[in-house]
Amino acid sequence: MKKIFLSIAVLTIMSSCNDYLDIPVEGATDASNFFKTENDAMLGTNAIYSFLRSWENSAFPYQFVFGVPADDVVKGSNPGDASFINAYDQFTYTTSDEGIRGYWIGQWQAVNRCNQVLTKVPAIEMNAALKTRLLAEARMLRAYFYFNLVRIYGGVPILDSLKESYNNIPRSSVDEVYNFIISDLTSAAADLPQSYGAGDQGRVTKGAALGLLSKVYLYKKDWQKAYDTSNQVIAMGYALDPDFNHLFRIAGEFGSESVFEVNCECSPQFGGSQYAEVQGVRNQFGWGFFTPSQALENAFEPGDIRKELTILRNGETTPEGDLIAMGDPNSVTTYNQKVYVPTSQNNNACGYGSRQNIRILRFAEILLINAEAANEMGNIATATLNLNKVRTRAQLAATTATTQAALRTAIWRERRVELAMEGDRFVDLVRTGQAATVLASYGFKAGKNELFPIPLDAINQSNGLFTQNPGY
Numbered sequence: 460m461k462k463i464f465l466s467i468a469v470l471t472i473m474s475s476c477n478d479y480l481d482i483p484v485e486g487a488t489d490a491s492n493f494f495k496t497e498n499d500a501m502l503g504t505n506a507i508y509s510f511l512r513s514w515e516n517s518a519f520p521y522q523f524v525f526g527v528p529a530d531d532v533v534k535g536s537n538p539g540d541a542s543f544i545n546a547y548d549q550f551t552y553t554t555s556d557e558g559i560r561g562y563w564i565g566q567w568q569a570v571n572r573c574n575q576v577l578t579k580v581p582a583i584e585m586n587a588a589l590k591t592r593l594l595a596e597a598r599m600l601r602a603y604f605y606f607n608l609v610r611i612y613g614g615v616p617i618l619d620s621l622k623e624s625y626n627n628i629p630r631s632s633v634d635e636v637y638n639f640i641i642s643d644l645t646s647a648a649a650d651l652p653q654s655y656g657a658g659d660q661g662r663v664t665k666g667a668a669l670g671l672l673s674k675v676y677l678y679k680k681d682w683q684k685a686y687d688t689s690n691q692v693i694a695m696g697y698a699l700d701p702d703f704n705h706l707f708r709i710a711g712e713f714g715s716e717s718v719f720e721v722n723c724e725c726s727p728q729f730g731g732s733q734y735a736e737v738q739g740v741r742n743q744f745g746w747g748f749f750t751p752s753q754a755l756e757n758a759f760e761p762g763d764i765r766k767e768l769t770i771l772r773n774g775e776t777t778p779e780g781d782l783i784a785m786g787d788p789n790s791v792t793t794y795n796q797k798v799y800v801p802t803s804q805n806n807n808a809c810g811y812g813s814r815q816n817i818r819i820l821r822f823a824e825i826l827l828i829n830a831e832a833a834n835e836m837g838n839i840a841t842a843t844l845n846l847n848k849v850r851t852r853a854q855l856a857a858t859t860a861t862t863q864a865a866l867r868t869a870i871w872r873e874r875r876v877e878l879a880m881e882g883d884r885f886v887d888l889v890r891t892g893q894a895a896t897v898l899a900s901y902g903f904k905a906g907k908n909e910l911f912p913i914p915l916d917a918i919n920q921s922n923g924l925f926t927q928n929p930g931y
Contacts, residue, residue: 494575497585504580504593507572507600508661511721512732515565517817519737521882522749523547523558524611524911529884530897531758531875535750536741537789544748550902553912554931560914562611566604570618573601578621595650599663599671602643603719603819606675609636610886613910613928629924630913637679644672653695660713661722661816666695670718670820673828678890686832689825692718697822699852704768704778707797709804712816719820723813725806731813735798740771742786744799744811750791751880759876764854769879771796779803795880823849823877831870834863842866849877906930 493499510516526532527547534544546552552559576597580590608615616628617639631639648668655662670692676685698715700706706716713720725731739745751770759766771777773785773792779801785792800812826845834842839861846869847857853876860869874887888894895905902908907930918925 494579494583497583497589500576500580500583500585500590500593503572503576504596507569507576507597508722510565510569510572511600511819512723512734512817513565514733515561516569517721517732517734519748520558520562520565522737523552524562525882525885526749526880528898528901528903528908529888530901531752531755531879531884532749533752533791535738535748535791535794536746537787537791539789541748548901550898550904550908554915554918554927556914559911560916563608563914563917566608569604570601570608571621573597573604574618574621577601577619591650592652595647595668596663598643599647599651599668602640602647602668602675603671605636605640605643606671609633609640610678610889611911612913626920626922627924629921630926637675640675641672644668644675648672661720663719666692666697667719667820669695670825673825673832674820677828677831680835682832682835685828686836686838689829689832692822692825693829697825699823699826699848701852703765703852706821707768707799707818708779709800709814716822717818718822718825719818721817721819723816725809725813731806731809732815732817733810733813734817735800735812735815736810738795738798739811740773740783740785740794740799741790743784747785747787747790747794749880750795751793755875755879756793758872758879760855762855763876765876765879767796769796769876770794771799777801797880818881821878823852824874824883827870827874827877831867831874834866834870837863839863839866842870846870846873849873853877904930 494503515521522532523544524547527534527544528550534541534548546556547558577594580593580597583590605615614630614632614636616625617631617636618625618628619639622628647663648665651663651665651668653665655664669688673685673688673692676688697718700711700714700716702711705711706714721732723732723734736745738749739747741747756766756770771783771794773783776782777799781802798812798815800815804814805811806814826848830842830845833845843858843860843866846866850856850858850873858866858869860866871887871891871893875884878884885894888897889909894903894909898908910928912928912931913925918927
């Protein structure tokens, strides 16, 4: 499949020298001299998309907060390499930890890019339909970044426009942030197209906005709206890829199951993504970090084809013909197969795996969102139907759960194995109230580790307006 890379302009604005948003971006363009033409509007919007594949949003900082704290991912690599990552597995990180700061800064840089488009593009004389669409794309993406922020840090400042200084804006409540996200997604869904031509693969769609909205409602436990909104997505014609392995390979990108996916095609001008490289087989395909745990292995039922298509093992030969032979004898011996790019398909112009797209939201998850919401409303039949669609693709028998409580447990378990190593397990444990029990042996403390701390420098720069999260 040919993927079209979106050309990117990276922009920055000037603000108070101590602002947590005022982080220099290499190769940036001063936005005060930009946003004059229709092409500027397109390039500014593409700059938002570029962040989706960035180091902060897809590599180490992302894995520090969404990956390692869960029970399905371990640090990986060998014991002596980047041992500081163990702090996330053991819940011993502090307010000064660079990873927590890196993820915080990155998400705010992305919000800043969204707000540049939403503030500057309305004044540009350009095609009205295109303007409406680009503004909708920016709102959808801003909602995504805020969804990341609220799940990791709790209530955060709501920035809906460009500011001279950000140091006088306090944290909003979690409910206020969720309402802001819902407003952005609802507005975006009304204006986004359901699909694009081949040249625009990777741009967000109406289905992506509604799909993310259904997930937001799931987190809010607004079961009726999660059910209704996911039903809207189900009606749009998405379908499960019948081949689970194909789903995560290059040929499966932007397929029938893709609801929200990041285009990571390698480009000589902009490079690729390190999403796959940091997780790839150590000293063969990558760095060997963020690898499957024994607990994840144990979570798969006998006969579940997803187990061997999720966990890549030293010594095995892949369906694409690569012998897995890690070059570090002290390394872990299992890796994330979902990010594997066959040698024959790798683009050597960039780092290993730089072509590997990032699947943010798949149709399988939409079915599981619908199933969970239906079950919580007492609609056992619909919940069972959609759960079994996911299980059938995994070549498993229909669920044996017949009560609401048993089905709830079955759906949660299905989310774990279906979405394994895709960044959902830790936040799922928190939102479902399981974290304190499941993660107790790792050092998780109830009332504290549900959220990460606000970085110390952000607290210090807030002129006393930011309160730290409990326990830090």
